[in-house]
Amino acid sequence: MDRADVLALLLSKYVDSHGSNELDALIAGLSDDDKAWIYREIKKHPVDADISDLDQAESDQDEKTTWSLAELLDADFPEPSWTVPELIPVGLVSLAGRPKIGKSWMALQLAIAVASGGYFLGKMVDQAEVLYLAFEDPGRRLKSRVKQIGVKHDAPITFMTEFRPLDGDGLNDLYIHVSSGRYKLVVVDTFGRSLTAGKLEIKDYSDNVAVLSPLQKMAQKHAVTILLVDHHSKINGDNPITDLIGSIGKSATFDCVIGIYKEQGKQGAKLMIVGRDLDDVDLAIEFDPTTGSWQSLGDTRSVFRSSVLDAIKALVKQGELATTKSITDHLGNTYQGHVSRAIGELLADNKIKKLPKVGVLQPYEAL
Numbered sequence: 001m002d003r004a005d006v007l008a009l010l011l012s013k014y015v016d017s018h019g020s021n022e023l024d025a026l027i028a029g030l031s032d033d034d035k036a037w038i039y040r041e042i043k044k045h046p047v048d049a050d051i052s053d054l055d056q057a058e059s060d061q062d063e064k065t066t067w068s069l070a071e072l073l074d075a076d077f078p079e080p081s082w083t084v085p086e087l088i089p090v091g092l093v094s095l096a097g098r099p100k101i102g103k104s105w106m107a108l109q110l111a112i113a114v115a116s117g118g119y120f121l122g123k124m125v126d127q128a129e130v131l132y133l134a135f136e137d138p139g140r141r142l143k144s145r146v147k148q149i150g151v152k153h154d155a156p157i158t159f160m161t162e163f164r165p166l167d168g169d170g171l172n173d174l175y176i177h178v179s180s181g182r183y184k185l186v187v188v189d190t191f192g193r194s195l196t197a198g199k200l201e202i203k204d205y206s207d208n209v210a211v212l213s214p215l216q217k218m219a220q221k222h223a224v225t226i227l228l229v230d231h232h233s234k235i236n237g238d239n240p241i242t243d244l245i246g247s248i249g250k251s252a253t254f255d256c257v258i259g260i261y262k263e264q265g266k267q268g269a270k271l272m273i274v275g276r277d278l279d280d281v282d283l284a285i286e287f288d289p290t291t292g293s294w295q296s297l298g299d300t301r302s303v304f305r306s307s308v309l310d311a312i313k314a315l316v317k318q319g320e321l322a323t324t325k326s327i328t329d330h331l332g333n334t335y336q337g338h339v340s341r342a343i344g345e346l347l348a349d350n351k352i353k354k355l356p357k358v359g360v361l362q363p364y365e366a367l
Contacts, residue, residue: 008041013169080277083114083185083225084123089277090223091255092216094191096230096244101260101269102287102294103229104137107187108145109293110227114185115155121271121283121296128184129156131177133163135193148292165196167211174215178222186219191228208246212253219255232259240272260285270300301342307331308342309351313366321363 015023027035067075081090088110097103113120117127134142142159151157164170166188178186188194195211219226232243240259241251251257256275262268271294273281284303285294297303311330315322324343328336343364346352355363 010172011038011041013172081223083128084110084120084125086278087121087123087273087281088225088227088258089256089275090219090225091276092212092219092253093225093227093256093258094230094240094244094251094254095227095258095260096232096240097260098232098262101262103260104189105145105287105292106260106294107189107227107229108132108142109149111157111185111187112146112149112151112155115157116151121285121294126184129182130158131183131186132157132159133186133188133194134159134161135163135188136190137161145292150291163194166194166215167196170194171214175218178218178224178226181222183224186224186226187229188226189229191230194228208250209253212250216253216255238270238272240274268297269294271296301345304334304338305342305345305351308339309346309366312352312364316365321358321361322365323361323363327364 011023023038027038030038064075082088083090095103095107110120111130111132112118113125114128115130117125119125137145138161139159142161164173166174174186177183215226215228218224231245233245237243238259238261240257243259244251244257256273256278259272261270261272268284268286271281271283271285273283282300284297284300286297287294308327308331311327312322315326315330320326324336324339327343328334328339331339343352346364347354350367352364352366355365357363
């Protein structure tokens with residue numbers, strides 16, 4: 001990007017907002033040639049242009065966008081970059097869930113992990129600067145939560161509780177921050193609050209793309225993760241793509257979509273991640289209110305198999321038959337089909353064995 005073009009566009013917007021008289025006063029001491037040059041530069045770009053458009057124009061020239069088949073097969077593309085290895089890639093990322101489920105706690109935990117070079121859900125992350133746009137939390141609450149999670153005093157996180165709307169001038173403001181090269185992670189909590197008042201829930205697909213597409217291009221161009229904290233719709237069903245509030249096509253703009261799910265009355269939760277360049281992730285997680293942090297318990301299928309194995313041991317110890325139905329009843333809030341699948345996997349792993357049938361009932365025992 002030509003920095004002179006950036007300054008010219010910013011000055012053009014300044015003159016549009018404050019009037020040419022103020023500019024005349026600022027440059028009154030310059031020569032006529034210098035004044036003429038400044039006004040020529042201002043007129044190079046329309047006042048309603050986005051800074052990201054300048055960068056896109058340059059990237060369109062510099063980056064190859066058309067290949068023959070042979071060129072494509074011979075091309076050497078870089079491997080996907082990660083902010084959290086195998087969980088959160090560079091690009092535009094959505095983190096969503098129902099209200100009060102712990103989305104902001106997870107976003108803050110991620111920010112602290114990146115700024116500290118620590119661990120996030122069991123994954124070691126490289127240290128980098130973080131920009132955190134906290135639209136819902138005042139400084140007092142942020143301080144309380146940061147202290148609860150725990151972080152060094154000099155960890156490189158910049159918090160902002162006021163920012164211009166991202167569907168307006170705030171997009172250019174954010175571009176300036178991102179293009180500075182300082183940040184590896186930008187958190188926007190929440191996406192709805194980052195928009196112009198009255199647009200907290202955009203349902204039209206084209207409107208969603210108009211807001212999200214520049215953010216996605218910005219993240220990819222500068223190799224950062226822009227994480228938007230968002231909400232799930234009132235009716236959801238363990239699908240982070242279709243559960244994301246707004247139009248169904250909204251999730252298509254994201255490089256990665258993360259959903260937090262929790263069953264009422266249960267302590268644990270589930271984290272589901274779907275992305276372009278990663279295998280689907282399904283983690284069992286648990287929130288620790290003492291440290292204000294989410295902990296990974298492992299992939300949900302492994303955790304469920306362990307629960308089934310524990311149920312078999314408990315039923316046998318009580319002198320009961322550990323059948324598929326009795327195991328399902330013992331666990332509660334689960335499906336018999338899920339238990340049957342777990343039993344099959346435990347048998348294949350030689351963790352349990354079949355006992356002689358009792359009538360039509362097939363009991364099991366742990367090895």
